[in-house]
Amino acid sequence: MAGEALGKDIGKDFGKPRQLDFPRPLTTVDVVIFAIRDDSLRVLLVQRPAGEGEPFPHAWALPGGFVDVAKDRDLAACAARKLREKTGVTSPYLEQLGSWGSATRDPRGWSATHAYFALIPDQGGELASDARWFPLPGGRLKDKLAFDHGDILATAIQRLRNKVEYTSLPAYLMPAEFTLPDLQRVYEIVLDRPLEKSAFRTRILSADMIEPVAKMRRGPNRPAQLYRLKKGRAPVYFVRTFNPPE
Amino acid sequence: MAGEALGKDIGKDFGKPRQLDFPRPLTTVDVVIFAIRDDSLRVLLVQRPAGEGEPFPHAWALPGGFVDVAKDRDLAACAARKLREKTGVTSPYLEQLGSWGSATRDPRGWSATHAYFALIPDQGGELASDARWFPLPGGRLKDKLAFDHGDILATAIQRLRNKVEYTSLPAYLMPAEFTLPDLQRVYEIVLDRPLEKSAFRTRILSADMIEPVAKMRRGPNRPAQLYRLKKGRAPVYFVRTFNPPE
DNA sequence: ATGCTTAGTTGTACAGTCCAACTTACTTAG
DNA sequence: CTAAGTAAGTTGGACTGTACAACTAAGCAT
DSSP, X not given: OHHHHHHHHHHHHOSOGGGGOSOOOEEEEEEEEEEEETTEEEEEEXXXXXXXXXXXXXXXXXXXXXXXXXXXXXXXXXXHHHHHHHXXXXXXXXXXXXXXXXXXXXXXXXXXXXXXXXXXXXXXXXXXXXEEEEESSOTTHHHHSSTTHHHHHHHHHHHHHHHHTTBOGGGGGSOSSEEHHHHHHHHHHHHTSOOOHHHHHXXXXXXXXXXXXXXXXXXXXXXXXXXXEOTTOOOOBOSBOOOOOO | OHHHHHHHHXXXXXXXXXXXXXXXXXXXXXXXXXXXXXXEEEEEEEEOOOOTTOSSTTOEEOSEEEOOTTTOSBHHHHHXXXXXXXXXXXXXXXXXXXXXXXXXXXXXXXXXXXXXXXXXXXXXXXXXXXXXEEESSOTTHHHHSSTTHHHHHHHHHHHHHHHHTTBOGGGGGSOSSEEHHHHHHHHHHHHTSOOOHHHHHHHHHTTTOEEEEEEEEOOSSSOEEEEEEOTTOOOOBOSBOOOOOO
16 A cells, blocks of 8 residues: 555656655654643643554553645644644644654654644643543653653653743643733743742733733732733743743 | 565564555655855755656755665664765764655655754865855745755754854854854854854853863964863853844 | 054943842631 | 731842943054
């Protein structure tokens, strides 16, 4: 089947197929999907099937799979499709993370995966039965994942942490309306360290990325102003990081 | 042939090959190689061959090509090999840039490329006859490149510029020994704007990334201290960017 | 000696974080 | 009705590092 499709491609447009006449790696796309749930950063994992010939049966893995050359126009569309299938989210923050390819990462042969990472608000709803949100940092989680997904996840966390130091990415983890202390809390969860309240407020408010809505969040103490993301706002890059620990 | 290799992979380890029985995208690796030459930022391009069945004959393209599942252990090794073949450089700064895959980027079929970007010092020596250093920004260069290499190159330049704002990456573009004004000039070439001398010196010297050698660069005016990169020094990340224009 | 050029330093202004104390607005207990 | 408690939000001084500009230093040429 693969050989036949290959032959067709060659035969249609070109006379000398020799140059394409070699084995091709497997091509997959995987998505690291982050959300904040119950005051912790979580990643969505799915359990590998256990059929004959399936690698890593029952192990947890990043959602993903083979590129379908008939259905997927490009890699980003493929990643968006997988995200949508697992979470129902259609307009998330979706960024390419990198690619991992080697002779040994998949027992079925030389394979390369294109990894994406997505930030979505907590959806609340139910997941497919084979999917679960795992809290991070995840103890021995890294060692238990299928393929090299532990490495990919570690890279994603590192990238997220790094970018949170100087960007507005956590805004994409927030629900439609949120307070500044809410947002600060999400920054602190991701960075795993407390931030200065006044510097945080100055930075966020001067970035022109959120706007107040005419409502307050009421509670057992002083009410807090609610904000929402400005429409179509691209991520903001600050000229400084938060001062890193030591 | 491709089909046969595929079959072999399947037959060897697994009983039920159905799941792998579909067409596979082409897998390539391309490398964006930057260097400073004649006081300008340059990228290495190679001219496409003109044989029958070759896409984009005579067009300029990034150095790269198909992954060889027999020779290349992983993607990074493949990229390092291509860099070495074209430039002779063996221990450069090599970073993954991202991947581009779609049904249409290569007329031979659905294909995905893994792009890397490398920073190397000016080698001086001769190149292969099909290779040339093109100065950047390159006018209409972007539109003339084969495949989607114009997009890849634009992304690489953007990434380089962005990182130069807050990292020591330009150090990898320098020869073994250089002066602080030399290094500042390279920063300015990449960023295409002048930087403040005193702030620049403070930043670099306090980053513990270079060390003085017991020599001065002599010229028609005051001699300048020569420095070299500290051994095994990973790139430095500064907590601030240079103050961006406007 | 004088001037020219580039290397390198110094000092003031300014921006933004750090740190800590403070005020504000609401709830709950008495 | 008041007092205590808590979280929201503000204020001000210390500190860090860049911006800007003037300065000194070291070589060469005339």
